[in-house]
Amino acid sequence: MRINRSCASVKAASRMVKWQEELKTIEERGLLRSMPKVSGMPGRVLTIDGHTALNFSGNNYLGLAGHPKVIEAAAEAARRYGAGSTASRLIAGNNETFRNLEAFLMQWKRTESALVFGSGYQANIGIISSLMDEQDLIVSDELNHASIIDGCRLSRARVYVYKHCDVDDAEKALKNYAGRRKLLVTESVFSMDGDAAPLKDLNFVCRRWGAFFMVDEAHATGIRGPRGTGLAGELGIMPDIQMGTLGKAVGAAGAYVAGERRLIDFLVNTSRSLIYTTAPTPATMGAALAGLKIIESLEGAQRRQLLQANAENFHSLLTKSCLLSDTIPGQPSHIVPIILGKSDAAMRVSKECLRRGVFAQGIRYPTVPEGTARLRFTLMSDHTPDDLAKAVDVLERAVEAITRENSREYRC
Numbered sequence: 001m002r003i004n005r006s007c008a009s010v011k012a013a014s015r016m017v018k019w020q021e022e023l024k025t026i027e028e029r030g031l032l033r034s035m036p037k038v039s040g041m042p043g044r045v046l047t048i049d050g051h052t053a054l055n056f057s058g059n060n061y062l063g064l065a066g067h068p069k070v071i072e073a074a075a076e077a078a079r080r081y082g083a084g085s086t087a088s089r090l091i092a093g094n095n096e097t098f099r100n101l102e103a104f105l106m107q108w109k110r111t112e113s114a115l116v117f118g119s120g121y122q123a124n125i126g127i128i129s130s131l132m133d134e135q136d137l138i139v140s141d142e143l144n145h146a147s148i149i150d151g152c153r154l155s156r157a158r159v160y161v162y163k164h165c166d167v168d169d170a171e172k173a174l175k176n177y178a179g180r181r182k183l184l185v186t187e188s189v190f191s192m193d194g195d196a197a198p199l200k201d202l203n204f205v206c207r208r209w210g211a212f213f214m215v216d217e218a219h220a221t222g223i224r225g226p227r228g229t230g231l232a233g234e235l236g237i238m239p240d241i242q243m244g245t246l247g248k249a250v251g252a253a254g255a256y257v258a259g260e261r262r263l264i265d266f267l268v269n270t271s272r273s274l275i276y277t278t279a280p281t282p283a284t285m286g287a288a289l290a291g292l293k294i295i296e297s298l299e300g301a302q303r304r305q306l307l308q309a310n311a312e313n314f315h316s317l318l319t320k321s322c323l324l325s326d327t328i329p330g331q332p333s334h335i336v337p338i339i340l341g342k343s344d345a346a347m348r349v350s351k352e353c354l355r356r357g358v359f360a361q362g363i364r365y366p367t368v369p370e371g372t373a374r375l376r377f378t379l380m381s382d383h384t385p386d387d388l389a390k391a392v393d394v395l396e397r398a399v400e401a402i403t404r405e406n407s408r409e410y411r412c
């Protein structure tokens with residue numbers, strides 16, 4: 001067939017074929033996703049696709065998304081500052097809610113300066129792509145979040161992907177590969193595996209080879225460290241670029257980056273995902289500030305303790321059952337993957353759990369590497385001991401049921 005490239009209708013037709021084909025491939029591989037219908041307040045119980053179930057799939061680790069003070073702060077900010085911020089922060093959008101939140105963030109993180117983005121995704125693509133370019137080297141953990149990967153791609157820098165949490169591999173790259181500037185980037189607590197990066201050792205090799213060190217504390221903000229500032233704080237190190245999100249434990253939305261004043265000034269001038277987007281809403285910023293204030297307070301410390309106790313309890317319950325897979329971090333964590341391997345198995349076990357009143361989302365390729373499909377359990381400080389016992393019981397039964405269907409032996 002001859003294709004006339006100047007003919008718009010032919011072009012449109014060939015584009016359609018591409019997406020139709022790709023969608024079909026996704027379906028055939030059993031990887032089709034859809035968005036479940038959720039209703040009600042965020043908390044330890046949720047209603048999803050008509051089922052009411054214990055919620056083990058949010059990132060609302062401390063229950064702050066449904067906390068009366070956080071909700072009231074959102075409402076109050078909307079009443080005082082309006083429903084929308086009306087423009088980019090560099091034009092007319094930089095209202096008082098941002099200044100209040102950033103002033104809080106820099107004293108909380110003990111850094112010279114802090115900057116808020118609309119989301120963690122925007123923060124990572126904006127930070128990495130403005131710091132690095134074609135002449136630079138980025139050294140990135142193989143399990144880093146998609147937003148970090150996309151930031152690396154946008155930067156056009158050379159990227160070396162090191163083995164998960166392997167300091168020697170990372171150091172080898174910093175030592176052997178050229179780059180005008182070098183950046184090492186890692187999550188602190190990994191989003192899909194729940195394990196913690198060896199930040200101290202990574203920090204050391206960055207100093208040794210003159211690399212910037214960037215840490216994404218999305219899943220450690222509010223959870224780890226003194227006053228909930230993250231894992232870097234817990235380990236007593238100061239990475240050059242400390243990023244964290246405000247939509248997970250903090251209970252609102254958005255993200256922050258904390259560091260030297262000149263770094264923040266640079267990002268304000270160059271981060272396209274900060275500059276070319278409307279500022280987040282006052283309500284979001286108000287809620288984030290209220291969430292952070294709770295995190296820093298005694299109540300926050302108590303919620304962290306409850307979460308930690310739940311992580312230990314859940315870990316020991318899984319150890320007693322036959323479900324503790326060897327890919328789960330040795331340490332109890334608030335993120336617990338149950339690796340089932342095949343996508344289909346993970347999705348069916350997840351569905352079966354939901355039928356029995358426990359929601360743990362199945363996670364599969366491309367979010368995690370192929371062959372490591374899993375149920376990802378996330379714990380909350382609000383979960384009770386009974387909730388955890390039920391979760392493990394239901395999970396065991398669901399795995400058993402699906403295994404029986406597959407007539408494969410499941411051995412302890």
Ligand SMILES: *Cc1c(COP(=O)(O)O)cnc(C)c1O
Pocket residue numbers: 118119120121122124145147187191216218219245246247253254255
């Ligand atoms: C969730 C997440 C992000 C993205 O944050 P959003 O605010 O949801 O856009 C970035 N990095 C990591 C490690 C995450 O888990």
